[in-house]
Amino acid sequence: MTDCSSQCAHSGLTCRDLTERVSEYLDDNISILTKVRIGLHLASCTHCRTYVQQIDLVSSALSCLPNLYPPPMNRLRLQQQFATRYSN
Amino acid sequence: MNADIAMYTESIGHFPSMSRKSPAIKSSGLTKAEDTVIARLKRGDEGAFDELVNQHHSALVRMAMGYVADREVAEEVVQDTWMAVIEGLNRFEGRSSLRTWICGILIHKAKDRGVREKRHTTFSAFESYEDDNEEAVDPSRFQQSGELAGHWAFPPQPWDDRTPEKLLVSQQAVNAMQRAIEALPSTLKEVLILRDVEGVDAKDVCEMLKITETNLYVRLHRARERVRAAVETAIG
Numbered sequence: 001m002t003d004c005s006s007q008c009a010h011s012g013l014t015c016r017d018l019t020e021r022v023s024e025y026l027d028d029n030i031s032i033l034t035k036v037r038i039g040l041h042l043a044s045c046t047h048c049r050t051y052v053q054q055i056d057l058v059s060s061a062l063s064c065l066p067n068l069y070p071p072p073m074n075r076l077r078l079q080q081q082f083a084t085r086y087s088n
Numbered sequence: 089m090n091a092d093i094a095m096y097t098e099s100i101g102h103f104p105s106m107s108r109k110s111p112a113i114k115s116s117g118l119t120k121a122e123d124t125v126i127a128r129l130k131r132g133d134e135g136a137f138d139e140l141v142n143q144h145h146s147a148l149v150r151m152a153m154g155y156v157a158d159r160e161v162a163e164e165v166v167q168d169t170w171m172a173v174i175e176g177l178n179r180f181e182g183r184s185s186l187r188t189w190i191c192g193i194l195i196h197k198a199k200d201r202g203v204r205e206k207r208h209t210t211f212s213a214f215e216s217y218e219d220d221n222e223e224a225v226d227p228s229r230f231q232q233s234g235e236l237a238g239h240w241a242f243p244p245q246p247w248d249d250r251t252p253e254k255l256l257v258s259q260q261a262v263n264a265m266q267r268a269i270e271a272l273p274s275t276l277k278e279v280l281i282l283r284d285v286e287g288v289d290a291k292d293v294c295e296m297l298k299i300t301e302t303n304l305y306v307r308l309h310r311a312r313e314r315v316r317a318a319v320e321t322a323i324g
């Protein structure tokens with residue numbers, strides 16, 4: 001079920017605690033102490049490693065979602081407005 | 089090093105210090121690339137304007153849909169935003185990044201439109217995010233009691249698609265992500281779109297939304313977890 005019961009006793013962090021801090025961890029926006037504790041936990045917990053990896057993956061994938069473009073008429077109006085405003 | 093860690097290192101590539109720095113944007117001021125774009129825009133370079141629209145339109149529409157009811161109205165709000173960008177470009181001094189400035193205009197207009205349509209109140213009533221103590225991951229997935237309390241009872245199963253590119257090839261995964269984003273309440277949606285879809289620096293997101301970093305990460309993580317859970321259900 002879990003493979004980290006002994007190690008977690010040392011890091012003092014349960015899986016449930018860890019999952020709450022993952023986004024800060026990935027952004028490297030946490031105290032060095034918390035970072036070490038998370039690192040210790042991850043070193044011995046497959047499930048939390050999977051979880052962190054999935055959040056990282058989803059977050060990265062979001063930056064490459066399919067593009068949406070303006071309706072052609074809207075784009076045309078924007079181009080006209082831009083040309084009018086910035087023509088020399 | 090045990091086998092699990094070795095495998096992990098291979099698949100992500102940066103364990104144990106697998107932290108991810110934000111994209112190369114300075115928290116204030118402009119990147120060199122933005123400097124160039126702005127100079128081209130101010131010269132009236134139509135190609136530069138088209139590129140700007142292509143680059144940011146998706147995120148603006150997705151963000152607007154956190155405040156208004158449908159895609160059509162969202163497109164109107166974004167169109168108004170682009171008009172304001174054209175109008176204000178000459179006065180833009182680069183105290184924030186170009187996209188921070190554009191997103192700021194969008195949020196202002198979308199909120200305004202949402203309030204006028206009284207949609208905003210409907211959305212807020214839909215789900216309230218005042219309770220910062222609510223956990224991101226469904227608590228029933230953890231052991232409730234005993235020596236292993238707080239440890240996974242129903243852990244996430246590893247996905248076959250371990251790169252963003254592979255994940256996005258799966259139409260099921262993409263649809264699940266899009267639907268999950270659409271279903272987010274605006275407070276969660278705006279942080280997710282700004283930070284992950286648009287890649288805005290965490291500090292800039294806080295400034296734009298007038299929230300603390302603690303708030304930001306609470307919301308960002310709830311939003312990411314909802315999208316992750318949706319993908320998990322779709323492909324798991």
Ligand SMILES: [Zn+2]
Binds near residue numbers: 014047
């Ligand atoms: Zn764990």
